[in-house]
Amino acid sequence: MFLLLPFDSLVVNLLGISITVLFTLLLVFIIVPAIFGVSFGIRKIYMKTLLKIFQWATLRIERGAKEKNHPLYKPYVNGIIAKEPTSLEEEIKEIRRSGSGKALDTPEFELSDIFYFCRKGIETIMDDEVTKRFSAEELESWNLLSRTNYNFHYISLRLTVLWGLGVLIRYCFLLPLRIALAFTGISLLVTGTTVVGYLPNGRCKEFLSKHVHLMCYRICVRALTAIITYHDRENRPRNGGICVANHTSPIDVIILASDGYYAMVGQIHGGLMGVIQRAMVKACPHVWFERSEVKDRHLVAKRLTEHVQDKSKLPILIFPEGTCINNTSVMMFKKGSFEIGATVYPVAIKYDPQFGDAFWNSSKYGMVTYLLRMMTSWAIVCSVWYLPPMTRQPEEDAVQFANRVKSAIARQGGLVDLLWDGGLKREKVKDTFKEEQQKLYSKMIVGNHEDRSRS
Secondary structure (H helix, E strand, O other): OHHHHHHHHHHHHHHHHHHHHHHHHHHHHHHHHHHHOOOOOHHHHHHHHHHHHHHHHHHHHHHHHHHHOOOOOOOOOOOOOOOOOOOHHHHHHHHHHHOOOOOOOOOOOOHHHHHHHHHHHHHHHHOOOOHHHHOOOOOOOOOOOOOOOOOOOOOOHHHHHHHHHHHHHHHHHHHHHHHHHHHHHHHHHHHHHHHHHOOOOOHHHHHHHHHHHHHHHHHHHHHOOEEEEEEOHHHOOOOOOEEEEOOOOOOHHHHHHOOOOOEEEEEOOOHHHHHHHHHHHHHOOOEEEOHHHHOOHHHHHHHHHHHHHOOOOOOEEEOOOOOOOOOOEEOOOOOHHHOOOOOEEEEEEEEEOOOOOOOOOOOOOOHHHHHHHHHOOOOEEEEEEEOOOEOOOOOOOHHHHHHHHHHHHHHHHOOEEOOOOHHHHOOOOOHHHHHHHHHHHHHHHHHHHHHHHHO
């Protein structure tokens, strides 16, 4: 037994040295740079290396697939049906002209008119532009993640070995490192905000609270190996305003909060999230609602109005879509945050799915599963654009203002601008959408009849 003691001592010493070296590396290369908001460029070198590996793997797959006559999946970016932006009246006019030869001025119902609605219904079933926004897109190039493209078959031993090596790196090295960083960031956030919360209100408390939040969010960003490019920082949200952004993932909050200081808006939760919320609100005036209050639109609007009227308070961060979209489009913005008359600071977020898909399909994955997928991806790469501030025009209502902001975000981020409500992710289509088409058709028939009566 005594012969094993030197060996045991050696193992303990090696383990202690390894932990010390690891902690030192984390402190020097990740935590300290996060505190001061600097980067050594290691993540960008890592990203460039991954790109070269992906390019080689894709070329090897395409060559092997060609030799074995295996079709490769190529996603259709613009849908499977070519659609021209035409109105109901124009299309029915064309159908009548090609069918019965009668003009649209005929006030009577034409049997051929039903073909317009039949075709629209079939097009919607075949190429649903709403449902496909709630599922992750497959990539044309392979990024060594089986979750990204299920259609790439076995090609060669070298490629399989490379994929297996990638699994080992992601799960045995990157995952433990990222969990340690996430734990460090969250622990410092709870501890730091709790301590700062006991300080008297004033500039010192505000200064410390800002830098504690920024430091912790930057550590959490590094826990995801997030590589973020911020554009037009001179347009960053200012106090007394509202920051609105398209919503792809819960990490959107971390992406934006690592470059700015915001007041968050949300529902009070229990568990770990509740502990974090209670600690954060001690140091910063976040706006949390009880579950029973969230559905009270007037109460929510009142709380938000009181916040933005105080120009000394932080800008509020809001995601008006109300649900996560797969970063190919922007869906309808809820009008609540556009009714209170505050300056709106639009922000466009665009993720690069080549390194890891940031979209959270909440109907398919729970939060823990989603975070595990994020932490076992290669990296999270995204671009953030701060757009010039926008205010509501005198002739605009809240819906028109929301649509104008949404269009600006979609245009800057290269996203598809959709009018559909993201709530369709879990709900049925409202009857008002059906009634709208009925009213358009009825107005077309009745309107033409009235015009003829006047003439």
